[in-house]
Amino acid sequence: MKKTIFVLGLLVAFSACKTVKPVETTVTTETKPDFTIAFGSCNKHDEVNPLWDDVLAANPNLWIWGGDNIYADTDNMQQLRAIYAAQDNVPGYKKLKETVPVIGTWDDHDYGLNDGGVEFKAKKESEQEFLDFMDVAKDSPRRQREGVYAVHNYNLPKAKVKVLVLDTRYFRTALTPATDNKRRVQPNVYGEGTILGEEQWKWLTEELNNSEADFNILISSVQYLSNKHGFEGWGNFPHEVDKLKKLLVKTKAKGAMILSGDRHISEFSVDTVKDLNYPLVDFTSSGLTHTYTGFSGEENPYRVGEVVFVKSFGLLNFDFDTKTVNFKMIGDNGKVLGELKQTY
Template identity: 65%
Template sequence: MNKVESTDFVLAFGSCNRTDLPNLLWDDILNTKPNVWVWGGDNVYADTDDMEALRAMYTMQNENKEYKKLIKKTEIIGTWDDHDYGLNDGGVEFEAKAESQQEFLNFMNVSTDSPLREQEGVYSSKKYDLEKGSINIIVLDTRYFRTAITLDTETDKRVKPNEYGMGTVLGEIQWTWLEKQLNQSNADFNIIVSSVQVLSNEHGFEAWGNFPHEADRLEKLISSSKAEGVIILSGDRHISEFSQTQIDGMNYPLIDFTSSGLTHAYKGFTGEPNPYRVGDVVFTESFGTLEFDFSSKKVDFKIIGNNGVVLQKLEQSYQ
């Protein structure tokens, strides 16, 4: 699966990666010749406030033979989710979050003098200026500031949406930063990385839909900012799927591309509601790629499994 001539930039991403399970996908990821690899969260499964244990898992991942090859050839960026953050379904209440952040930044090979070392939360951005165009990757932290979710005691779902206006996913400091990122962006494409799904909101697990006012705020910001080519990447769910919706003021659909998981998938998946779904759900191990063509302002989205098999694809023009 080599890069075709019309592809100017390849972004590969994935989430939900256990160090104690075989990972058969790194060679396939390498074969897509990505310009960047984006971790979407749950990069290891630690669930701990013991920083030595967390560090040992990150070290184990870094020692994976095929992943080492990716590190040498490709820039690595990304975010975390609850299991590498350290607390299942955790948020602002996790007492070891500051220490965990430093271990995460070590894993991502962030320099010791980077401003990210002093910042609360792992949100960041990276702009790629290429000969034919530019891409801004905006990485969100949906853990550090996220307030309590509401357990669902009435149905068989795990959680239910908070009352409208109650709680936050990003916290005001991060919201201000995100508004600046989008309002001031001159990039041809703006990729927003969220560890949890933004559009799919009826499954009863973690999602932006549990904070409906925050989901509405994000959609309004994306539209009002006039930032070009906005795309959302998400993980967490152990399934991969495409979701999309049309937002007032935008001349293209907002796509939320979920890619999960790298080492273990929801093999028993029998279906769940998602009013925004396009195509079929993939519930085997997979990763995602986005192939950008600047001249036609087109993106090819692919869900890829073992041996480079394309399990699902989507094409979208951003003219």
């Protein structure tokens, strides 16, 4: 079956390095979605987040944290706990939690160590604080397992949605410092190091092998496809990028997509994977309270459309009858800053 991809509300950017400005359009009336996911990342509890009312206005069935849900950067659990508590008491977020289920992952600043990975000494303690923030039951098996990865299944009348929350911190091995002054890090030697670690890869393989979902949504705190910017991302472990593509093909995963954060910009990246019968979308949404306002362009061979560098969150509207997902970047006052439609 021929799969189609549409880009709306954006000018397609064939030059990956040009300076770009967000294109704003007003949210238009459309058929009520069968399922709606809102997600976002890079959120400071002590800075104004103008978007919580817009998230609520989108009527999501689910809110997903994409990482850097708070900024703590600490191995002091008392301090970490206090910042989580402060975030829980932010009025807009508190109201959201009262009406919308919340799941998600972490990134380095709520993990506790900037650009941190397996070497962070307080990761076990930090994991428990994160699980408390996510209201995970004290007797949940997740409390006994290393890493915050998790699966959430939504069996709806017309379709099944599986959300696979990945942990790109707990097991991630060392990065390779860049040898030039244009990048912070550079890709590891092919085959060296890991992002997910052996146990998480085993878990992910089993989940995808056994998935009956019509849509398999992978949550990664760092970008999966964009690989030229010289910051953190899957591209620093190119063999892990290939491993995931092969896994999606081998398991015949339906409707797989990746939601990512970290970068303080929002963009759509799309790749055509051999033997995967739909384009693989990596939707980056970042950030909620602060953004890369000085952005002047960077290379991304997979980018579709333009980069948005104002405060925004991601929105996914599902139409189960047509197997279509409408991806949107939403700014303050419900402005649509970027939009992409994908039929699976």
